[in-house]
Amino acid sequence: MAFPTSPTKRSSRPSSSKRKSSKHSPQKQKGNWVLTTLGLTAIALLSATAGALLAFSMASIPLGQSKLTPAQSAVFNKAKTISYQSLNLPQLSRPINILVLGTKVLTSDVGDNSAKTLGYQALVNSLSGLTDTMMLIRLDPEKEKLTVVSLPRDTQVEIEGYGLQKINEANVYGGPSLAAETVSHLLGDVPIDRYVRVNVQAVEKLVDALGGVTVYVPKNMKYQDDSQHLYINLQEGQQHLDGNKTLQLIRFRHDQLGDIGRIQRQQMVSRAIIEQALKPQTLLKIPDVLSIVQSHIDTNVNLEELIAIAGFAAQTQRSNVQMLMLPGNFNSNGRTETSYWLPDAAKIQTLVAQYFGGSPSATSSLDNPETVASEPEQEPSKLRIAIQDSTNNPAAVQSLVRTLNEVGYRRVYVVEHWRQPLATTRIVAPNGNDLGASQVRASLGIGEVLVDSNGYLVSDVTIQVGQDWVERTQQGN
Secondary structure (H helix, E strand, C coil): CCCCCCCCCCCCCCCCCCCCCCCCCCCCCCCCCCCCCHHHHHHHHCCHHHHHHHHHHHCCCCCCCCCCCHHHHCCCCCCCCEEEEECCEEEECCCEEEEEEEECEEHHHHCCCCHHHHCCCCEECCCCCCEEEEEEEEEECCCCEEEEEECCCCEEEEECCCEEEEHHHHHHHHHHHHHHHHHHHHCCCCCCCEEEEEEHHHHHHHHHHCCCEEEEECCCEEEEECCCCEEEEECCEEEEECHHHHHHHHHCCCCCCCHHHHHHHHHHHHHHHHHHHCCHHHHCCHHHHHHHHHHHEEECCCHHHHHHHHHHHHCCCHHHEEEEECCEEECCCCCCCCCCEEECHHHHHHHHHHHCCCCHHHHCCCCCCCCCCCCCCCCHHHCEEEEEECCCCHHHHHHHHHHHHHCCCCEEEECCCCCCCCCCCEEEECCCCHHHHHHHHHHHCCCEEEEECCCCCCCCEEEEECHHHHHHHHHHC
C-alpha cells in the first residue's frame, strides 16, 4: 500500500460520566450472500404466528441503557421507519441510517485502581469510553442495498464545544448523541436515525453465541501487551474462530497500515458475522443471542425496527452489501506526536451523494453488472486498476494485463498478491467506484463485482484474480 505508517499509540483522555416490494425479485444464483435454504426460513417468518412469537420472546430483552435528554434525542431522526405490509410483520418503509459505536474501556479509563491488585489494565463492561470502531450503516429498502462506511478512529473533526479532536473522543464527551452529531456534520449533515453502542466483550460473546465465524486470516499475527493482558497469536489461513480469536483479529493493528488495516479486517469480520447470524438455524436463536449480549449493548432501535432490520438484511444479496471507508489520508509519516486521519472533503461529498441519497442512477450499476450501457461510461485509460493474484499463476496475471491493455485500460499495475485462494475473480471498487468496476467486469466477461474497502485502496478498481480466470486463460491456449 502507498500509505505512510502512522504511530499506533493514542493520546489518553479522561472518561466522562424487506424491504419495500420491488419491481423484480432477486435472482437465486450462485453468488447469493445468503444460502438458498434461507428462503425456507423466510416463509416461516412470514406467518403472523411466528412473528408474534418472535416479538413476544424478545419483548423482555431491554437493549437501551442510556436515558437521553430531549435535546440529545432530538439529534436522531424521528420520521417513521417501518410499515406493516405482509401479514403484520414490520418492514422498513424508508432508508435508515444507523451509527454503530464500538468501545474498549480499561480500568484506567474509568479511574479504577484495581490494576494495582490485578497487575494489568482489565477490560471494563462500559460503553462510555473512546470508540475503537465507528461505522455508519445505511439500509435502503428502495435500492435493496446495505452500505457500511467505516470512520477511522483517528479522524480529525470539529466536536462541538471541544474544538478539533479525534472523532473517537465524541462518545467520551457527550455519549451517542454527540457522536452522532459529529458524524452527521462530517458527512455534510447526513441524518442519523438510530445508534447502537457495543463494547468488545459483546463481540466476543456474540461470536461464541453464534457458534463462531469462518474467515480467512490474511497473515500471521503476533502481538503481546502485558499491561492489558492482550495476547494475539493467529496463523494465516481459512479458520473457524471463536469469540476470543475473533477479538484478536479485529484488534490487531501493528503492521504498516495501522488502524486502516484493522478497519479492513473489521469489515471482513462484519461480513462473516452477518452471514453467520442470518443462517436459518441462527435466526431461530435470535432471542437467546440477544439475552447473552444485552448487558454489553445500548441502542435506541426499538423491537419492531429490530425485526424489520433483520428481515431486510436476510434478503440482501452479497453484491448489494457495500463496505466503504471514509476518504482521507494520514497527516504525516509518523514524525509528529499526534497522528490524524485527515478527511478528504471533496471525496466525502461524492461518496455521500452516491450512497446516502444521490440519484438512483448513481447507485444502480451493480444491479446488473453485465449491462452498464445506461450509465455514462468512464474513460478506461483514466482508471487505475490494481491486480492482486490469488492463484500463484504469473502467466494468468500477465494474460489479464494484456487483455486489459487491449481494451483500453492503460493504468494497470500488479501489486502484492491476495493471500486467500479464490475460485471466483473479484472486481472490487475499494473507494466506491462501482461503475468503473462494472465496466471492467463487462470488458472481461468474468468475475464478481463488490464495493469493498478490502481492495488496494489507492486504485479505482482492484482485480483479485481467481481460478476462473486461470481456467479461461488455459482454455484460450
